[in-house]
Amino acid sequence: MRVVLQRVTSCILSVEEQEYSRIGYGFLILLGIDEADTAEDMEWLTAKIAGLRIFDDDLGNMNLDIRDIGGEVMIVSQFTLHASLRKGNRPSYIKAAKPDIARPLYEDFIQSIQEKTECNTVTGQFGAHMELALVNDGPVTIFIDSKNRE
Numbered sequence: 001m002r003v004v005l006q007r008v009t010s011c012i013l014s015v016e017e018q019e020y021s022r023i024g025y026g027f028l029i030l031l032g033i034d035e036a037d038t039a040e041d042m043e044w045l046t047a048k049i050a051g052l053r054i055f056d057d058d059l060g061n062m063n064l065d066i067r068d069i070g071g072e073v074m075i076v077s078q079f080t081l082h083a084s085l086r087k088g089n090r091p092s093y094i095k096a097a098k099p100d101i102a103r104p105l106y107e108d109f110i111q112s113i114q115e116k117t118e119c120n121t122v123t124g125q126f127g128a129h130m131e132l133a134l135v136n137d138g139p140v141t142i143f144i145d146s147k148n149r150e
Contacts (some may be wrong), residue, residue, distance in 0.1 A: 001041045001060025001105070002032040002081045007054055007140035011074050013124050014131045019120035026071030028134055031109060033102040034095055034147070041146035042109050050116035054140050062140075066117050073113055076124035076132070077106050101128060 005027055012022045029049065029135040055071070066073065079102070083091035097105070103126055114121045124130045 001034065001037045001045050001109070001146040003045065003049070003144050004078070004081065005049065005142045005144065006029040006030075006051070006134065007137045008074075009137045011132060011134040013076065014133075015125045017131075019033040020125060021129070022075060022121070023072035023074045023122060024032065025069065025137070025142045026119065027066060027073045028132070029113075030078040030081065031075055031077045032078050032107065033097040033105050034082055035097045035101060035103075036095075037097060037105060037146065039105075039108065041091075042105055042112060044107060044149070045144060045146045046112040046116055048144060049113065052142070054142070066119055067126065071119055073117060073119050074123070075106075075110050075113060075121065076130065077102065077126050089142050102126075 008028045009025055010023065011028045013020050050067070051065055053065050054062045055066070057063040065114060065119045079093055079096040082096040083093060084095060085091055106126060110123055
């Protein structure tokens, strides 16, 4: 599993030009699921995200996690995070999980984030064409890959 996580002050997601979900201060998580991903990848990744200390404390140091600040979370499926550019300039998405594998892991990921953070959590619409309007705070943007646990 791969995520691009952004610390945001706000984010609005639209489907077919209609607002679908929105959050204030917190995380926007773009989630890509690989064909080889498992529940273990999901558990490791959600634990890492829940404990990620990238919010400022009273001294302006990134020392607080999402629970400490009472933040919100938006999770959006993003198969393009598994794009391969090995051959030419047209991305291949062959390693991205097919919907019958990806959807259950996506739903389990959402539930796990809700349980671990106890934060208001909203989503995009799985498989839909979506538009995001966000304000990246910092900017703070972090890439995490469950297959490369650095």
